[in-house]
Amino acid sequence: MVVTGLGTVNPIALSVPEYWQALLAGKSGIAPVTLFDPAPYKVRFGGEVKGFNPEPIVDHKSVRKLDRCGQFAMVAAHEAIKDSGIEFDKYDPFRVGVILGTGIGGLSEFEDGYNTLTTRGPSRVSPFTIVKMIANTTAGSISIRYHLRGPNTTVSTACSSAAHAIGDAMTAIASGHADAMITGGTEAAITHMGLAGFIACRALSERNDDPAHASRPFDKERDGFVLSEGSGILVLEEYEQAKARGANIYCEVVGCGNTADAYHITAPHEDGIGAAEAMRQAIRQAGWNTFDVDYINAHGTSTPLGDVAETKAIKKVFGDHAKRLKISSTKSLIGHLLGASGGVEAVACALIMRHGVIHPTINLTNPDPECDLDYVPNTPREARVKRVLSNSFGFGGHNCSLALGAV
Template identity: 75%
Template sequence: MTRRRVVVTGIGTVNPLANSVPDTWRDLLAGKSGIAPLTLFDVSKYKVRFGGEVKNFKPEPIIDHKSVRRMDRFTQFALYASHEAVTDSGIDFAKYDPFRLGCIIGSGVGGLAEFEDGHGTLLSKGPDRMSPFVIPKMIPNAASGNISIRYGLRGPNTTVSTACSSAAHAMGDSMRQIQYGFADVIVSGGAEAAITPTGLGGFIAARALSHRNDDPAHASRPFEKDRDGFVLSEGAGILVLEEYEHAKKRGAKVYCELLGCGNTADAYHITAPHEDGIGAAEAMRAACREAGWNLNEVQYLNAHGTSTGLGDVAETKAMKQVFGDHAKKLMVSSTKSMIGHLLGASGGVEAVACALMMKHGVIHPTINHTTPDPECDLDYVPNTPREARVTKVLSNSFGFGGHNCSLALGTV
């Protein structure tokens, strides 16, 4: 069976830098940090008091007031970003068979704030005072469900929850649905809103976060010698994925093509990556194989690059295993250096960044990169953007549980 081609025809995002694609692109090229002191709740008793909040977020009028009250923050992010992506794509869903239109969204945590609020009400006021919306707001599939309701998408509709690789896996699953003829268009990506008392406290307890309270903007330091953990962030990155001939027929603009997805497991540890990066390496190889690329053809890699001690070294080792001598010629950068770690939404925002870099011929930098870790000795495009026309790109996403996903994206 001949697999059908899958292209990106629309992109949307809300993230710690900005609440739109144009403003996000501007700030990425400026090397701006979106990390700042937290304001969503009182963090005075926490050892970490900063993160990547979405700022000045006003879901209305994109989402009506009644619906906003019935959605957790992560679902609001997903709907807001999907509105931008669908508008950008120019598609009128009403013109097509709704059973050929789908939605697959990733979220590592789902409605954590709603869970906390509901549990608080249970303890303080009893079960009879709980809201009937607790469950519909907190379930991780609330994002994909609400997007499908908004646009009348009656085809494939699922939710992926593989920790920090959720959005990437969601896009990989969407690609397969389109490749093998189960759908023509799928709205995909990821959304997360885990900056809550439990979310922040849990990651602090896991000793995963940076403690640079005195300098939040420089806390996310991927591949740096003195990095001390990742920065907890929130937001969404959504893409409209479409079968190539379908997009061509309606005259859609095309950002890039999704050509491959490598999906592996470390089978090693529930939170730590395999120290040699063997699972990550095989995910990259698999993505390139499916794309039909020779390994030395890859020009740019958007790294998982979280700013953790173990993760950055393991990913660098994985890149060296895969690319050999070519690894030194590869341009690598970490979007997380500017936006922090959006957990299950990260892959979505990073795919948006990759689409923009291919479109504009500019690679965004890895900021806060002044004293490289000797074990991280590749070209991380430090601190300033670089003009470069790239046609073959990988985007890595790795998650707790040992989940690895690498996406291969190319120009059309």
């Protein structure tokens, strides 16, 4: 299954070309929260999508029926579909589908609806509240806009949601149920409840005096992840079909590992055993050897426990080859997009393979002795990258690793 189209909106870009330039420049998208007044909160910064306007890509009537989470995905899907050059009217609509991931869904709409209920009464709740709130609305809305009647589901496995969605989309094509799929993830959890909830979990960095340097995966001074928002969408197609129509092929999706830690509801297994097995599964399904892998796009959230556990997992899987691997964390630049992360990071992986340059892990100035691999610190690096793993690990112990290869 090959990737023929890419789309994104995220804290450093409103399009794929802008995203690539920002990644290479080591641009941080982390800044004080402006979507609401964060003064009462212990953490007052995040990775907002700045300057976002869904119109005219999404008409005003449709915008009214979508939470910010859905608006992000509609805009990113538009870019990915346009980039792919795919013409849906030439396909059986029952063989083109949409599988998206989101960890939380329409959280801002839930909050707005509850506030209306408690201040103005039940009769004043909007008829769009449920439609905008439920997680599957976005996948449904994309299918309606483009008349796609194939497999259509929504995956919610916390921070691994988008990666699992991409894996499911790959399987839908490989199993013969679809010829093309729109996939990836979206999230918009920088809300009152989203910020307060993650603060209560003690999961977030508290570097209010220096937001741009708050997301610092694998650095000894890291103190938590940065809550962010956005969307990353890919168009997947069957290879021969894409080749026959002269599609611009970025890479192929050749493997997906899917495991559970069965350990703790928020913390990763300290030895990274679930993450390690997910990587092994992805490598086996791809038909690779461990020494074939050139690069890993790490989950790399900037949490004290998570970065060490992922490093241990990589060492378990790759042995001596771990020291030769090039690894970087996209989250160092854009923060943690929760259920959208795997989509936005898969877009980055496709661009890395296309251009032969690995974006850096920024803010890595004081390496943690327990995180002693090559995380491509602070400066982009030219490299021949042909085989990639993209890791996504979520609350609940969900682990997903995608294997992406050059064509």
